[in-house]
Amino acid sequence: MDKILIIEDDPKLRKYIKQYLQAYDFEVETVADFDQVLAKVEEYSPDLILLDINLPGFDGFYYLKVLRRKFHYPVIILSARSDEGEQIRGMEYGADDYVTKPFSMGVLAAKIHAVLRRANRRTEETSREFGEFKLLHDSMKLLYQNMAMELSKNEYRLMNCFMSNAGRIVSREQLLEALWDNQTFVDDNTLTVNITRIKKKLGEYGLQHVIMTKRGVGYVFDPQNR
Template identity: 30%
Template sequence: MTHTQNSTGHRILVIDDEAAIRRFLHSALSSEEFHLNEAESGHEGLSVAASFRPDVILLDLGLPDMDGIEVIRRIREWSNVPVIILSVREQEDDKVAALDAGADDYLSKPFGVGELVARIRAALRRSLKNSEEPVFKSDDLTVDIPKRRVFANGGEIQLTPTEYDLLRLLITHAGKVLTHSQILKQIWGVAYKDQSQVLRVTISNLRKKIERDPSRPRHITTEPGVGYRLRLKEG
């Protein structure tokens, strides 16, 4: 079943088999001037996604016909649309599996409307932001990508090649949670995919250089047991 709401806002596709959740999301998000469409199964969701071309997909993992992770994999075969998981599954393994499959974010049910809207807007900003922009800015962090120069806390910061590569990867996916294994494979290679200590040390060193208070990071936040996220904030 699908339902649309006329609006000039961004298109949101909700794939969830619970009618109550779909009604709740429709009521909450329509007031934010989003244009909603709905599907109650994985196969229907894939079909609607192909025709509706949403700007963001809100996906439940526990669908009646297929697991939500399989839906993500099929979407990623042809689209980079941001996918935010809304699920009662709270285990770290479920979050990691969904993110590794290509999801962009994860919210556990029940969740607040304010937090959901903030995650949707962050996903939209990320998808609209050209990852090849010459200069990345977020709050007091500025990175001149072609010149490999980094500025924070009012001055230029010197990074090691590995620290810069890690920061550049986080910038490319700014606002999105990257799992430990995703980062390790990208920066150090497949042989290091289980060497989380290497990543923790490099993150710690990077935070000491770009954060005002490394013990309370504002730029690189930790998703416990899952990975890291570079926050997108207006300067």
Template identity: 35%
Template sequence: MTFVLVVDDDPAMRRTLSINLRARDYEVETAGDGRSALQVVEERMPDVVLLDLGLPDLDGIAVLTQLRSFTQVPVIVVSARSESDDKVEALDLGADDFITKPFSIEELLARVRATSRRVGREEPDLVVEVDGLRLDVTDSRATRDGAEIHLTPIEWKLVEVLARHRGRLVRQAELLTAVWGPAYDTQTNYLRVHLASIRRKLEADPSRPVLFVTEPGMGYRFTAG
């Protein structure tokens, strides 16, 4: 049975959703504010979270951020405003789906099913293996022929972004934003320095990079698979 947490400040809405979900054989828990929502997630770890953006205490966005800091639980964001800003922001923060009020129960149920099914697929861990090198991005673990290789936080972040786009070119702006935020300094050589240390640790021959390739003037590309 799927366990759903409904987060909404409107008691009537909580009630409606509970009844409908329970009638479909979902186990339901509700929360009226962000604080208790976080608590429920932490204690009981639902299969899906339905999160309304308009909450009294914490902003829904803040709740989502905090959730993502400690769990991968699937979240469907519910919003009264159909502003696409909200949508983009929510999805960027790791929401799995987005639905705007008013919505039909059927649509909601369909999205709950879709999301729990999708997550049921257990995103296979992001692992790369080349030669003796093994990069387990989800575990933040790197080994060469079994020996541990230590990467620093910045190095991991860069490797992670590059690995997610494996094969594709990743622009410098995207890499810089991923680590230093949108207000990164344009006039630095962060990337050159950190990519150098990444190569020193991961490339077979750091002076002749194969995995982390430079695309002059554009960005970098991670080649594997």
């Protein structure tokens, strides 16, 4: 079930959107305390955000810019500002769509479905996911609960191999093959050094044991081991 977070200051509209989307089998949460918008986003981890522009305190464009720096959730703007310049501004700041008020709930639901489909296709093409881990292929970053770890090229290749074989033993031969690129000689010591670096980075997030050594056999990536 897809999770939608509504950031809208009109309580009647907020309630109406929530009830409508719940009838379409979405899980829906709303923001009521606008001093805690970003904390709510981080806590709820939505699949999509509906973001009003006219909010108390900071406006929606401010939150959109902050969200784009910290998270990767799709965002649809809801706004009474219908002029072209505002719509262009929203898209340039990273919104996935812009819906002007008043709007048809049927149209909003259709746009939500379309944005989620695009987001799912992008995820399949540009990342690998397992549990709370997401490996971004284009930037070689590892996300854990939306916190980003920078990886080197070799660390990225090893994590890609581990995540594609999660829960299974991966031999050192398989890992050496993952590092080999026909340009750089990779020896057993290089492999050991890179695995040690990955474990150290994971350890900074309290994840010291997600990569376990099976002596004489290889390694197991298991996110359940913390």
